[in-house]
Each structure stands twice: as C-alpha cells, then as structure tokens.
Amino acid sequence: MAINDKPKVDPSAMNSARSERKLNDWLNEDFGFILRKETPDKGCDYMCELMEGDEATNLKFPIQLKSIQSPELAQNSTYISYPMLTSRLGYMLNLLPTTGIIVLYDVSSEKLYYDFSCKIFDRINSDRGSGKWTRQEFVNIHVPIANQITEETIKNLHVSLKTIFDNAAKMQLANGGKYELPIVDIPGDRPFDWNNKEHLKGALKQFGLALLTHFDLAPVFHSLCQFTQQEIETNRDLLILACIAYGETGHFYQSDLFIRKLKRNFDLDEAERTMIDYAESKNLMQLGRITAADFIQRLEENKPQIRDIHNKLIMRINLQRLHIMDIKELNPTPPDITAEMGSIFETIEMSGLDEEIKDMLTLWNAEQESHLITHQLHLDFLSYTLSQTVNSDLPMEERRQMADRFISSETLFLKRVDAIYKRAFDKQHKHIMATALSLLARHFIYKLFAFISQGAPFPEPEEQHKKFFNFAFQAYQLFAEISQLKDAHYCLSNALEIMYSAKYYTNAPVDEDFENLMADKDRIEKHLMLDTYPLQIPILIEKVKKNAEEKKDNSLVGLSDNQIQQLAKVLFAPFRFPQGRFIHLLNELRATQLFQQRCSASDISLLYSYDDNPNNRYSEPVSFVLKNRTTGLESLPSKNIDALLTSWGF
Numbered sequence: 276m277a278i279n280d281k282p283k284v285d286p287s288a289m290n291s292a293r294s295e296r297k298l299n300d301w302l303n304e305d306f307g308f309i310l311r312k313e314t315p316d317k318g319c320d321y322m323c324e325l326m327e328g329d330e331a332t333n334l335k336f337p338i339q340l341k342s343i344q345s346p347e348l349a350q351n352s353t354y355i356s357y358p359m360l361t362s363r364l365g366y367m368l369n370l371l372p373t374t375g376i377i378v379l380y381d382v383s384s385e386k387l388y389y390d391f392s393c394k395i396f397d398r399i400n401s402d403r404g405s406g407k408w409t410r411q412e413f414v415n416i417h418v419p420i421a422n423q424i425t426e427e428t429i430k431n432l433h434v435s436l437k438t439i440f441d442n443a444a445k446m447q448l449a450n451g452g453k454y455e456l457p458i459v460d461i462p463g464d465r466p467f468d469w470n471n472k473e474h475l476k477g478a479l480k481q482f483g484l485a486l487l488t489h490f491d492l493a494p495v496f497h498s499l500c501q502f503t504q505q506e507i508e509t510n511r512d513l514l515i516l517a518c519i520a521y522g523e524t525g526h527f528y529q530s531d532l533f534i535r536k537l538k539r540n541f542d543l544d545e546a547e548r549t550m551i552d553y554a555e556s557k558n559l560m561q562l563g564r565i566t567a568a569d570f571i572q573r574l575e576e577n578k579p580q581i582r583d584i585h586n587k588l589i590m591r592i593n594l595q596r597l598h599i600m601d602i603k604e605l606n607p608t609p610p611d612i613t614a615e616m617g618s619i620f621e622t623i624e625m626s627g628l629d630e631e632i633k634d635m636l637t638l639w640n641a642e643q644e645s646h647l648i649t650h651q652l653h654l655d656f657l658s659y660t661l662s663q664t665v666n667s668d669l670p671m672e673e674r675r676q677m678a679d680r681f682i683s684s685e686t687l688f689l690k691r692v693d694a695i696y697k698r699a700f701d702k703q704h705k706h707i708m709a710t711a712l713s714l715l716a717r718h719f720i721y722k723l724f725a726f727i728s729q730g731a732p733f734p735e736p737e738e739q740h741k742k743f744f745n746f747a748f749q750a751y752q753l754f755a756e757i758s759q760l761k762d763a764h765y766c767l768s769n770a771l772e773i774m775y776s777a778k779y780y781t782n783a784p785v786d787e788d789f790e791n792l793m794a795d796k797d798r799i800e801k802h803l804m805l806d807t808y809p810l811q812i813p814i815l816i817e818k819v820k821k822n823a824e825e826k827k828d829n830s831l832v833g834l835s836d837n838q839i840q841q842l843a844k845v846l847f848a849p850f851r852f853p854q855g856r857f858i859h860l861l862n863e864l865r866a867t868q869l870f871q872q873r874c875s876a877s878d879i880s881l882l883y884s885y886d887d888n889p890n891n892r893y894s895e896p897v898s899f900v901l902k903n904r905t906t907g908l909e910s911l912p913s914k915n916i917d918a919l920l921t922s923w924g925f
Contacts, residue, residue: 290342294380297387298340301424307433313337318366319375325436334440337375339367339392344382354417355379355388361414367392372443373436379418387424389432496524507533511541519554525761527558534558549580553590571597584626585636591619592639599646605654605838607845608647616643631704634695638710641691645714648684649721655681656729658845661830661864673849688718709753709762716747716769720812723776727815730823733780740777744770764799764808767792772812779816831868839864856893863897866916870899873925878905884912 302308302323309324309331319337326332341357349356357379367375374392381388395416399408408414422428447456499507499517507513514537522530534555537543543551556573559565565573574594581587598612619640623633655677692711699707719739726733733739747770754763771792777783800807822829831839843861863883870881884898898912901923913919 286344287342290344290380290382293382293385294340294342294378294387297380297385298338298378301387301429302338306429310338318363319370325433325440327437332440334437336373336436337367337370339363339375339377340380341377342380342382346379346381346383348420349415349417353420355381355420356415356417358413359416361409361411364392364396364414364416365409368396373439376432377416377418378424388418388420389422389424390418496520496526508536508540511537514541515543515547515551518551522554522558522561527561530554531558531562545580546582546586549577550586552577567597567600584622585628585632588619588623588626588636591615591622592636592643595619595640595643599643599650602650603838603841605657605834605841605845607654607841608650613647616640616647630698631702631707634698634707635710637691638695638707638714641688642714642717644684644688644691645718645721648681648688649718649725651684652681652722653725653728654845656725656731657830658842660729661842661846661867689715705753705757706759709750709757709759709766712746712750712753713762713766713769716743716750716766716773719743719746720769720772720776723773723812724815727776727779727812727819730819736777736780737783740773740781740783744773744777747773760799760803761805764796764803764805767796767799768808768810771796772810775810775812775816779812829871831864832871834868836865839868850892852893859893859896863893866897866899869916870920873920875925878903879923879925880904882909 302310307326321338325334347356378389518533560570696711751766882900901910
C-alpha cells in the first residue's frame with residue numbers, strides 16, 4: 276500500500292461491531308446482566324453474569340454471538356438457520372448448568388435472536404434422528420424467530436437463567452455427596468427443596484403437625500415417593516412425615532402401616548405422639564374402623580396435650596367441623612358452635628403465626644362458617660315454605676329478619692375470603708389462591724342447593740353463575756398446576772355443578788362445554804383411581820321437576836319426629852302465641868306429614884280449617900279437609916287426619 280492509502284474496514288468487521296453494540300444494548304445492568312468479553316476467545320465470545328437487584332451474584336453463563344447478512348429461514352419461516360462449527364456447539368454444551376446461549380444478529384433488520392445451546396442440541400437430535408451429525412465439521416442450527424430479544428423476552432431470559440442456577444445448586448446440595456462434589460449449605464433464606472431429604476426432615480422438625488397447612492401436601496408426598504420403603508421405614512423423621520403425608524393424600528392403608536411400624540420401632544416425644552395419634556385417628560375413621568363419634572372423643576382426649584398454638588388451632592378446627600357435620604338438617608345451630616367458630620377466628624388473628632399459615636387456618640375455619648350460613652338459609656327457606664303449606668305465613672318482620680341475617684353473615688364471609696385471596700394473588704401463592712376460590716365456589720353451590728330444593732328463583736342468575744363458575748374453574752386450574760389433582764378434581768366437579776345449575780336457571784347453552792369438562796373429570800378419576808363422583812345438582816333438579824310434574828309436596832316426607840318438633844319451634848316462635856298452643860301447630864305438621872306419606876294421588880289436596888280471627892289461631896286443634904281438585908268434592912272437617920285419610924282410601 277502507498278503512503279496515502281488507508282486501511283479498509285471490511286463489512287464483516289463492521290457487522291461484528293454492530294452486533295456487539297446491539298448485544299450491549301440489552302445485556303447490561305439495567306436488565307440485570309454484567310457482560311464481559313472473553314479474552315482470548317477460545318470458543319465463546321462473552322461470559323455474562325446475572326445480577327439480583329443491584330447485586331452481582333457470580334452466576335455466569337457463556338454467549339456465542341454471530342452476525343448474519345441475510346438470514347435463511349426454515350420450517351415455514353419459524354426458525355433462522357445458521358451453519359455453525361460443530362465443535363463450537365460442543366464447547367458451549369460443556370459449560371453447565373446453563374450450556375449458555377447462542378445469539379444471532381440479523382444485519383438487515385438489526386434484530387437479535389437467541390436460544391439455549393442445549394435446546395439447539397435437542398432440536399438437531401430430534402430432526403436428524405441419530406447422532407451421526409456430531410462427527411461433521413459443520414451443522415445447521417435453528418434459532419426460533421419467536422426468541423427475538425425484546426424488553427419482555429430479556430426479562431424472561433433472566434428468570435429462566437436464575438431458575439437454572441437455583442435448581443443446579445439445589446441438586447448439588449441434595450446429591451453432591453454421592454459424587455464427591457463439594458456441598459456448601461450457606462445459612463440464610465435458601466429456598467426449600469422437596470428433593471432434599473435434609474430439607475424434608477427440617478420441615479418436619481420445624482412445623483410438626485403444622486406442616487399440613489404450611490406446605491402443599493402434594494409436593495411432600497411426591498418427594499417421599501422418591502425414597503424406597505426401606506429408606507422411609509429406617510429413618511425416624513421420614514417415617515413420621517410419611518405417616519402424615521400418605522394419610523392426608525388419601526393413602527390410608529399405607530399410612531396406617533407406617534404408623535404401626537413407627538410406634539413399634541421408635542420412641543416418640545409427647546408432641547410427636549399427639550401428632551401421630553391424630554393422623555392415626557383420621558385413618559381409622561376413613562377406613563371405617565371407628566365412627567365419627569369415636570374420632571371426636573379421641574381428639575378431645577388429645578386436645579389438652581397439645582401446647583403450641585398452631586397445632587391447637589388445627590385440632591379445634593377439625594373438632595368444630597365434626598360437630599357441625601353432626602347438626603341435623605332442621606336443628607338450629609347450637610350457640611356453643613357459633614361461639615367457638617368466632618373464638619377460633621380471634622385466636623388465629625392474635626396468634627402471631629406466619630401470615631400465610633394464618634390465612635390457611637382462616638380459610639379452613641371459614642369453610643365451617645359457610646356451612647353454618649347455608650344451614651341457616653336452608654332452615655329459613657324451609658320454614659317459610661312450610662308456613663305457606665299450612666297457611667300460617669310468617670310475619671313480614673320475621674321474613675325481613677331472616678333476609679338481613681343471611682345478607683350480613685354472608686357479606687362478612689365473602690369479605691374475609693376475598694381479602695385472603697387478594698393477599699395470596701399479590702404473592703402468587705397458588706395453593707392459597709386455589710383454596711380461597713374453591714371455598715367461594717362451594718359456598719355458592721350450598722346456596723344453590725337451598726334455592727333449588729325450595730323451587731325459589733335465584734337473584735341475578737346469569738351474572739352469579741358465570742362469576743362463581745369462573746372461581747371454580749380457576750381453582751381447578753391452579754390446583755392442577757401445583758399437582759394437587761384430587762383437589763383439582765373436586766373443583767372441576769364444582770364447576771360442572773354450577774354449569775348445570777346455569778342451564779336450569781338461565782337456559783345457558785352449555786351442553787358442549789359440559790360434555791368436554793365431564794370427559795376431563797372422567798380422565799382424572801381414572802388416573803387417580805377414584806370412584807366416579809355423581810354430580811348432586813342434576814339429581815336435585817330432577818327430583819324437584821318430578822315433584823312439580825306430580826304437583827306433589829313431599830317437603831316433610833322422611834323427617835323424623837324430632838325434626839318435625841324442631842321445625843314446629845321455628846314456625847311457632849314468630850307468632851308469640853301462648854306456649855299452650857304449640858302442641859296444636861306441632862300436630863298440624865304431623866298431620867301434614869302423614870298426608871304427604873299416605874296420599875299418592877296428585878289431585879287430592881289437604882286443606883286447613885282455622886278460627887277466622889288470626890289472633891285465635893292454634894287456640895284449638897286444627898281441623899282438616901280433603902279436596903278432590905278434579906271433581907271439587909270435599910270431605911267434612913275432621914281433627915283426626917288418620918281416620919280422614921282412611922275414609923278416603925289412603
């Protein structure tokens with residue numbers, strides 16, 4: 276070259292410089308990366324370090340950067356194809372755990388595209404069907420067009436890389452000793468690892484029975500399944516954990532076996548013995564070896580031995596649930612149950628427990644609250660319907676009080692659950708989110724039972740059904756995401772119940788969606804080997820329709836005399852009559868029940884004869900009249916319903 280000639284900058288060097296500037300625009304401190312050039316370059320261009328907030332982490336991954344003048348597209352223009360030295364790809368794959376990323380710079384569009392080396396390797400193997408390509412000098416790699424580097428994808432890349440590093444650290448901590456790798460467990464807030472036996476033992480020691488609320492049981496159970504039965508049975512702490520987790524996930528026989536081996540082979544302290552006695556009692560009740568009453572007695576006996584507040588609350592909530600289940604259909608809620616439920620809420624709030632544990636305990640107790648609210652609603656509905664049946668309409672003030680009582684109690688319940696859901700949503704705590712949504716959906720179904728059974732119109736049916744169907748379906752999806760398939764099945768069944776009710780109340784066109792979701796339900800039942808769960812709302816609707824077609828009121832059929840007496844007390848109270856008249860209202864209900872049981876003819880009605888003065892109602896025994904609605908024929912009044920029915924052939 277002459278003295279006045281200048282060095283030329285070739286196009287490839289210019290493109291390389293452009294690609295480097297573009298890469299620096301994205302992989303910088305603003306997006307959580309520290310980019311460093313590799314000098315000398317022996318196989319990758321950069322070593323990039325992840326940041327957490329404003330802190331360096333020393334978590335590094337390699338980058339190979341290539342510029343392309345005119346990209347060649349492949350597979351229906353969904354990938355960029357680029358010929359690369361096979362040895363360079365192999366070099367990148369050796370840099371574990373991430374294997375690094377390969378970045379392509381499109382000169383024509385000034386855009387960057389990336390993919391992980393391991394994904395590129397898997398894609399080539401899948402396309403080629405063999406490993407012969409690994410002996411070639413060059414190989415065409417394919418990088419997805421969808422992996423263009425943008426503000427959104429660079430954030431996703433940071434999350435993916437951080438997850439890879441975290442999981443690699445967990446794996447080495449849990450299993451490094453088996454391969455003579457260094458194990459460094461630095462004290463601090465290291466994430467819990469379900470695959471680490473030491474973490475599982477630590478969780479048991481830290482939380483005890485509270486493990487049932489602090490963690491999702493599905494991951495605990497799946498982690499235990501990784502151990503052999505011998506490993507579990509010879510390790511005291513794992514065996515305690517297995518006794519609980521197997522029982523809580525429905526494996527009652529296996530849990531019972533573990534409990535017997537635990538008690539035979541290991542000594543337990545008082546807290547552990549109480550925990551295992553509780554798990555054993557649940558198993559025995561589920562296996563039908565003890566009754567619910569026996570279970571309650573066992574819990575009551577164990578209650579004084581439990582000292583820590585968390586386990587006490589769990590025991591109280593379980594006892595409360597059993598006592599509520601024992602309330603007969605027409606019996607009022609005992610005041611001590613209502614008082615205990617309120618006391619549990621207060622104790623949870625003042626407990627000082629972790630917020631997430633408090634929220635789970637509150638949801639458990641709120642489930643009992645929902646039972647009591649809808650039990651009272653059903654009782655009020657039935658009282659109103661039967662008061663019309665016997666021509667003793669409840670006073671307007673009493674009906675207003677019923678409505679106000681339901682609205683105020685339900686509003687408090689809904690606010691309580693909604694607040695917990697919002698807190699869980701902010702933290703993306705999927706288990707609590709799913710539990711809250713499931714509870715809301717189930718409460719709605721309890722209301723539907725009350726409305727449908729009494730043939731009552733439902734307020735805002737289209738809007739309400741859509742809202743609570745979405746709650747049930749979202750709960751189903753969330754539980755499925757965290758592998759709690761039994762809970763997912765429960766929520767899917769709830770969604771189907773609501774969908775069927777929507778068709779009943781609004782004629783919603785749901786048949787196709789209903790069939791698709793029923794198929795999903797069947798698949799889950801087969802996968803989990805569950806008995807087929809029959810939806811209850813379709814059964815109830817068919818029963819109501821049948822009674823309507825037959826024009827027959829069977830509201831008192833099947834009730835015991837004790838239930839009839841309880842119902843009579845509810846109907847009698849609003850009138851404030853002298854107590855001596857109660858027997859006449861009670862006998863009126865008994866007569867009505869006898870008529871419903873013995874008269875099968877749909878055209879025969881039972882009429883009631885009262886004093887013309889409402890204030891004198893029930894001052895004397897009620898007289899009854901049978902009427903044939905087809906012929907208009909009526910019997911003479913009689914106070915003896917048995918003789919009257921017999922005289923008409925019933």
